[in-house]
Amino acid sequence: MANMDVSLKEMLTIDGAVGAAVADYGSGMALGTLGGSKDLDLQVAAAANTEVVKAKLRAIDALKLNDGIEDILITLGAQYHIIRPLAGRGGKGLFLYLALDRNRANLAMARHQLRAIEDKLEI
Numbered sequence: 001m002a003n004m005d006v007s008l009k010e011m012l013t014i015d016g017a018v019g020a021a022v023a024d025y026g027s028g029m030a031l032g033t034l035g036g037s038k039d040l041d042l043q044v045a046a047a048a049n050t051e052v053v054k055a056k057l058r059a060i061d062a063l064k065l066n067d068g069i070e071d072i073l074i075t076l077g078a079q080y081h082i083i084r085p086l087a088g089r090g091g092k093g094l095f096l097y098l099a100l101d102r103n104r105a106n107l108a109m110a111r112h113q114l115r116a117i118e119d120k121l122e123i
Contacts, residue, residue, distance in 0.1 A: 002120040008034040014113050016105025021097040025050040
């Protein structure tokens, strides 16, 4: 099992990664961040993406879908943003957030690697 710091470092080894965070969608707080840039404030991104997660959970509830979110992909012109709510024990209310440079990333591999990181993460 990996702790949060190890998991953030692993997230940044994914091809094209520019920033990574573990955030709490209940409070909007980033519990840990690594990477980012002047154009990508991970604290702001984590807080803003809590609203994305909450909106999708409300939509699932309103549609009475008996299902959960595996991940949410936001495709921008220059980046991919992946939001992955933690499903394991102790992860309730938390999500992984990964920003990727679209020109350097392999989206399918990034999703696969993020899933593996989630499986090892111990909160």
